[in-house]
Amino acid sequence: MQTPYLVYLVDDETNLLGLLQSYLESAGFRVRAFSSGADVLPVLDEPEQPHIWILDIMLPDIDGYELLRLIRSKSDVPIIFISARDQDIDKIIGLELGSDDYLAKPFLPRELVIRVQKLLQRTYEKGPVLAAAQPQAYQDWVAVGPYLISEKGRLVKEGDNLIELTTKEFELIIYLLHNQGLALNREQILTAIWGEDYIGSDRAVDDLVKRIRKKMPKFPLETVYGFGYRLTRP
Structure with a gap:
């Protein structure tokens, strides 16, 4: 049986964080939630890494742009930006820094689930990488x-x-x-x-x-x- 995809979700709005985590878990994903950029830093070098990140841009300490730079310095794992500022410049900056998708708040949690599903399918449909292959x-x-x-x-x-x-x-x-x-x-x-x-x-x-x-x-x-x-x- 295939292990469920692992999603790392970062947002400082506690209520929204819990709601999105609930929707994603109901869709069959494993979810690890973080309420600040500082909480994310220690996990960037952990052995287990997510299949996808969902990052809020407007965080109280380390913003989503800086987190994206740190993640991109280590891997090409898919990243979805979410933001309360529905501005084209935020979307463009995010895409230029290496995000794969952008969703402006407010949005329906179901829409985020669908975007996550489609992005994961496009990224991993070729099958798992055989990291231990000789x-x-x-x-x-x-x-x-x-x-x-x-x-x-x-x-x-x-x-x-x-x-x-x-x-x-x-x-x-x-x-x-x-x-x-x-x-x-x-x-x-x-x-x-x-x-x-x-x-x-x-x-x-x-x-x-x-x-x-x-x-x-x-x-x-x-x-x-x-x-x-x-x-x-x-």
Whole structure:
């Protein structure tokens, strides 16, 4: 039997927090609720992490934007922003920082449940990542510079060392590999990695490339100035 998805819910409105937790649990999710940003900080490095975060922007101590930055520095887990301020700028900033959805208060709890269900389905429908899989179990390794990449195993290694990548970092590497030698503009990359319904700046592409270059400095990914990026051929 599949373990229920784990949801981390952060909101300083106690009544709303309890109501949303009740709705999510009734829908079959495991829920861990937090009423402040300070309560969240200690759990960011715990072994068990959620399948999705729901973050209120307006928290009394550490706001949702800062929490999103901290979460995004560690993983690409789905994040839904909720806010009492129905302003386009909040939505745009959230999406640019890496949130996946935005819901303005007041909203029906059922709407949040549906959005959570759909986002989890899109994110995890490919099946669980086999974190303990051994590199030698896969026969599709492709060499790119000093790196070996296995699409089936969702693994990248340099020599005997595995390189830890987030979901979107790996997906961009595979997309570039499938289009090796082609100049890809930022819009193409946004659509391929984030989907056609993505709303936000193409700076998300630049940020993702920057993270890949930091982890894989010898990866032959070049900037096509004023256009986008290209994975060069050997």
